[in-house]
Amino acid sequence: MSTTFPRLLLEHAAKRPQAPAVREKEYGIWQTLTWSQLAHLVRELAAGLALAGLQRGQHIVVVGANRPRLSASMIAAQSLGAVPVPLYQDAAGAEYAFPITNAEVAFAIVEDQEQVDKLLELRETCPRLERIWFDDPRGMRNYDEPGLASLDTLIERGRAFCAEQPGWFEEQVKQTQPDDVAAMFFTSGTTGNPKGVVHTHFTLTDRARAGASFDNLGNDEEVLAYLPPAWIGQNIFSYAQWLVCGYVVNCPESASTVMIDLKEIGPTYYFAPxxxxxxxxxxxxxxxxxxxxxxxxxxxxxxxxxxxxxxxxxxxxxxxxxxxxxxxxxxxxxxxxxxxxxxxxxxxxxxxxxxxxxxxxxxxxxxxxxxxxxxxxxxxxxxxxxxxxxxxxxxxxxxxxxxxxxxxxxxxxxxxxxxxxxxxxxxxxxxxxxxxxxxxxxxxxxxxxxxxxxxxxxxxxxxKDVGRLQGGPYDGAMFAPKYVENKLKFFPYIKEAVAFGDRRDRVCAFINVDFNAVGNWAERHNLPYAGYTDLAQKPEVYELIRDCVEKVNADLSNDDKLCGSQVTRFLVLHKELDADDGELTRTRKVRRGYIGEKYTVLVDAMYSGKESQYIETQVKFEDGRTGMVAADLKIGDAKTFSPVQKAA
CATH class of the missing domain: 3.40.50.12780 (ANL, N-terminal domain)
Known part of the structure; x- marks a missing residue:
């Protein structure tokens, strides 16, 4: 049966008012909101947003980790027929400019001071952005910016309005139809500006129901919501299916406590990349x-x-x-x-x-x-x-x-x-x-x-990434870079890999080692190192990675279509690939084309037969500062294997 997210909320609140809907860990203690309490919160937020001027069809940006009041804000916006647009909380402020401008956003609800600072910096670039509300007041005492207020202020205004107009919220919910737009998710933008993917209440609830039916999910499931809400994978599990099934969503205290919170909650339904x-x-x-x-x-x-x-x-x-x-x-x-x-x-x-x-x-x-x-x-x-x-x-x-x-x-x-x-x-x-x-x-x-x-x-x-080798012993053979990269990443010592080979005579690869796994391996082998760059260029680490590459090559030799994709040369990068440096998307997908252009000198060195190549690279630190990382990178050769002849 077609429905909307606000209607689903009201159904749960009517049928199971005292059942837990969402939990949030604060200061080490789990706080619970029942379906009835959540419905009251959404009603007050919706009224506050309506009084602030949010209208049907308008977009409202939501930025932050998984927080009950941010989820409630999305339902509140949908109750008014408005469209929530979740954005990645770890993105740099400049990355918000395109979505906010593209969607003509005037309102934003954010988690904390960090997100407020990013949006305030964008006001000259995005003049339409008039109102910003924040959930967490820590650090916000001395802020005095026009249009900036706490969610508590919004809720208080909405509460007073609801007391005067008791049936107003239900009437708004009735006006929102299943075919109305429910949310917009921006793609990762691996090849250019991200695209806003428009979904209706029907498309999202239909797929949520299909997934729930497939695995017999019910309202007794426990879910831990710890991935970015802007990623539709997290959104469908901890928002769409949550409202369809009525199970409990648990929000960790912070990224650093996820493992502790995971053990405390013991989820029954779990999703992770x-x-x-x-x-x-x-x-x-x-x-x-x-x-x-x-x-x-x-x-x-x-x-x-x-x-x-x-x-x-x-x-x-x-x-x-x-x-x-x-x-x-x-x-x-x-x-x-x-x-x-x-x-x-x-x-x-x-x-x-x-x-x-x-x-x-x-x-x-x-x-x-x-x-x-x-x-x-x-x-x-x-x-x-x-x-x-x-x-x-x-x-x-x-x-x-x-x-x-x-x-x-x-x-x-x-x-x-x-x-x-x-x-x-x-x-x-x-x-x-x-x-x-x-x-x-x-x-x-x-x-x-x-x-x-x-x-x-x-x-x-x-x-678009499947290519062909040109020249060499495998001339014309298929080259599937992602397939090769994934095989390399199956090893615990390799965190990321970038393969090159389209319209070339052989395949070469960049490797990012997993600093924790390789660091632990180095300590067990009494190998001293002074940080990632030093560890990555150790001869012993190259031998460790060479062994992984050659195992992948042996496996590829058994594939008659992809045997030509064996890696002949590789190097271990001097820095970890980072979304802040433009090398990965916010969902940690490799931007292969960008990396190939940025490190052209390294690609050319591998294909020209050099044994090493010096490079300097600008990096961005978490606090916004920039610096340079320089290293003389070794280039290693890997053994390849003759294709295995299949029995007739």
Missing amino acids: PSVFEGLLTSVMIRMEDAGAIKRWLFHRFMAVARRVGPIRMDGGTVGFTDRLLYALGNLCIYGPLRNTLGLSRVRVAYTAGEAIGPDLFSFYRAIGVNLKQLYGSTETAVFVCMQPDNAVRADTVGVPCEGVELQVTDSGEILIRSPGLLKGYYKNDAATGEVLSPEGWYRTGDAGFLDASGQLKIIDRV
């Missing part, structure tokens, strides 16, 4: 390497059992009595305590998306009893396109089409989607909308892939 699961596993392996000999032996012994038995159990298969006994003992001694340490002891369903996840990483979590699955979708599709059913989970696919989704694969290998969750369009960009939406209603994903024999979708790379 592969990088988070990689980080969790890396921390576990670092701790195990520091453990005593007996503990390490027990861990590796029982993990061998888990890898053999766990995935079969998770997929509903049967195992022998001895293996069942060993797994039960391992669960008591290793797997159970490990799940508890990770905060995943109560997880019933865990999803990852956004990037490919390594098969070893994937099997590790399933081996210890975490029902980790993959899904496929994007901002334009409201996330839920393909999902992995229980008992049919594989590391190399992203699942089957979920309810209402149709898939087509073109002759060029591009995946086309038709779904009730497709975007209404790109805001003020009819040309871009026409490029991705066909008259027949098909959305061009830009992803290359295919449906395998079991009906599951397998993604290879972005269509």
Whole structure:
């Protein structure tokens, strides 16, 4: 049944007024808002916004971490028929200029002083931005700016108005229809200015329902909301599905307390990009390497059992009595305590998306009893396109089409989607909308892939990124950079990778090492270092990375289509790739083209056969200052392997 987010809120408040809706941790204590309390807060915020002049169809920017009053502000804006536009809280102030100007934003609700400062700096660039409200008053006492006020002030005005007009809010909610615009999400902008993806209440609630139905989600789920709300992945899990299902969303105290809060809450429904699961596993392996000999032996012994038995159990298969006994003992001694340490002891369903996840990483979590699955979708599709059913989970696919989704694969290998969750369009960009939406209603994903024999979708790379080698022994061979990069990132020592090779005679790559994992490895090998740049250029680290690269090459040699994508030369960058330096998007996607231009001298050095190359790079620090990082980078050669001949 078609509905809107404000109507869903009122339904929960009427049916389950005292049930917890959202929790926030403040000063170490969890504070709870019931559905009834949340509805009252939204009513007062909506009235305050209406009195301030927010009108139907207008955009309002929301910037901050996951906070109950920011989520309530979004529902309040939607109640008036206005359109919330969440932006990344860690973005530099200048990055807000385009979305605010493009969407003609006059109102903004932000979390704290940091976000206020960013928006105040933009007022000359964005003269339409008249009103800014902040949630957290710390540090704001001496601010005296026109149009700047606290959310408490807005709520107080709204409370007085609601007392005078008791039926006003419900009337506003009735006027908002399912086909009205509910929110706008800006894309990461890997190739230029971000695009505003327009979604209606119907598209978002329909996909939220489809995902909930797929995994039998109910109002008894617990979710931890710790990823940026501006990312539609977080938004669909902790906003759209929250209001559709009525489960409890928990907001951590801060980014630094997420792991503690994760263990305290013990979510039953968990979502994270592969990088988070990689980080969790890396921390576990670092701790195990520091453990005593007996503990390490027990861990590796029982993990061998888990890898053999766990995935079969998770997929509903049967195992022998001895293996069942060993797994039960391992669960008591290793797997159970490990799940508890990770905060995943109560997880019933865990999803990852956004990037490919390594098969070893994937099997590790399933081996210890975490029902980790993959899904496929994007901002334009409201996330839920393909999902992995229980008992049919594989590391190399992203699942089957979920309810209402149709898939087509073109002759060029591009995946086309038709779904009730497709975007209404790109805001003020009819040309871009026409490029991705066909008259027949098909959305061009830009992803290359295919449906395998079991009906599951397998993604290879972005269509525009799939290239060809020119010259050399693999002349004309396919080159899929993202596929190669993901294989490299499957190793815990490699945090990011950037592969080059299109219209070249061979493949070369930049590597970013994982500072924590490699730093721990260096300490265990008595290798001193003085920071990232020094560690990255150690000969021993190059040998460590060379081993990873050559393992990827050996794996690629088994693929008759991508055997030419083996990495022949590599270097370890002197700095970590950073969104503040323009090298990554805010969702941590590599901006390969920008990196190739920025580090042209390094790319040329690899392809010209040099053994090293000096470079100086400007970097931006967290406090806004800039500095220079310089290093003489070594360039390493990697062994490649002849293609494996498949048996006829």
